[in-house]
Amino acid sequence: MVDCIIVGSGLAGISAALTLKANGKSFLLFGSPNLSEKIEKAELIRNYPGLADVSGKDFVKALQAQLTAAEIGIKNEKVAGVYAMKEKFTVMTQEQNVYESKTVILACGVESVKQLDGEEAFLGRGVSYCATCDGFLYKGKTIAVFCTSKRLEHEIGYLADIAAKVYLIPMYKDVEISRENVEIIRKMPKKIDGVKRVERLVFAAPPTENIPAELPIDGIFMLRECVSPAILVGGLQTENGHVVVDRNMSTNLKGCYAAGDCTGRPYQYTKAAGEGNIAAHAVSEFLK
């Protein structure tokens, strides 16, 4: 069991990792080898102290080199759920692995694409966030996949192998996936609807030539870079989609901390780095 599991490899997660390392703590840093799509895509960062007018790409390179020098590896798995047990945390990944830690730092960012109407209401009743976890439930069925990033296309492929029909609603350009049973819908759904379970995806009127007012579906997968913290961690207190923390970055769950965009505005690299630092110190204090 490690001292800490850090969920997310943006500035907050990296900052927490560097400080935990300096404090001699054991930890796992879950994220992407590219660290953060948000940083990577930044054209020019003007207000990060110490790095004048740095491009997102150069910033990522500098951070990657720093992590390598500090011998910090990134666990390239997607966290599917964090469970607060009595004296520890169990973390499950979409890759179906299970990890344990004494503390958790949530640094999972914030999703810029809003929740769909009905998304929360039908969670676990036709709405899923994890292709590998729940895909098997839809063998031979009709599903929709709402996807915010090209980096998640492999999950669509996985689902297309299982389901009979996939309606793909991509929030990005240059869709690369090409399967006979995948139909691309370039229209934002209005809501997810049904009675006990998801039954249909409703689009705003008027229906166009290719897209009807509604599509009958058995389930919908919401594939996002950042899963909402409230969905990731059961019992976590949030407010307007942000994790509620105190000045110490403590959440309402003992041993669980949060840092960066997921705790609220300003969505800034410097703020995220600062909060990661504070959270790591709080973890070190907690472990005493």
Next chain:
Amino acid sequence: MVDCIIVGSGLAGISAALTLKANGKSFLLFGSPNLSEKIEKAELIRNYPGLADVSGKDFVKALQAQLTAAEIGIKNEKVAGVYAMKEKFTVMTQEQNVYESKTVILACGVESVKQLDGEEAFLGRGVSYCATCDGFLYKGKTIAVFCTSKRLEHEIGYLADIAAKVYLIPMYKDVEISRENVEIIRKMPKKIDGVKRVERLVFAAPPTENIPAELPIDGIFMLRECVSPAILVGGLQTENGHVVVDRNMSTNLKGCYAAGDCTGRPYQYTKAAGEGNIAAHAVSEFLK
């Protein structure tokens, strides 16, 4: 009147300045051309995201270059007092200048040397923090000067020109000042004592050959790099020497924010930078 006055040129103050600049706000940044003695003296900083294993000196150079590129100048004056008026702030410096602003960000750091017993009790009654403000009160008198940094020695010279006798208690090595009326005392005082006003400086027993148990004085100057925020700003809420702030870095005074070490532990560069960023965003919101 500027939008904001930033007190302190450490990481918190610099971060706030860079962000206010990016937000198009007008401001004055009070501090030292060397930015921060704390950063300057750091041997190696291991956990600042983006700058791997940077020395304090290189960090200062990078920050100075970044400020120059952003056309941010540093006002090399020492803030002696911040006064919250009805809809503005008046800031007085030890150089006897007066400035006005709509908001204030306190980023004045934290003094590592503890307060002396009696220091707060006799403030304004023989205890002073500002040589140029109060020096003239001690013409021909006997004073003590408690000084934490060599960078403040010019103030001792100023006082030695006025007072008849100066007992200098330096908290640093290599005292350079050499005056006939300046006597160096290498012993930590126990307390500042008197009835209505300061009358004597008391040392812990037993008295040594050169230093008696107490020294009669008419006043004492506490020369520190960082003045306690509570002393700097009348009415400011503090707790254990730290400014009380919320997650927005707001203090109890409307329009007055604080960031960095002065708000509490961890005393870390990354944390200070993050808080400066948040404070600058809060100022921009407030000005709307």
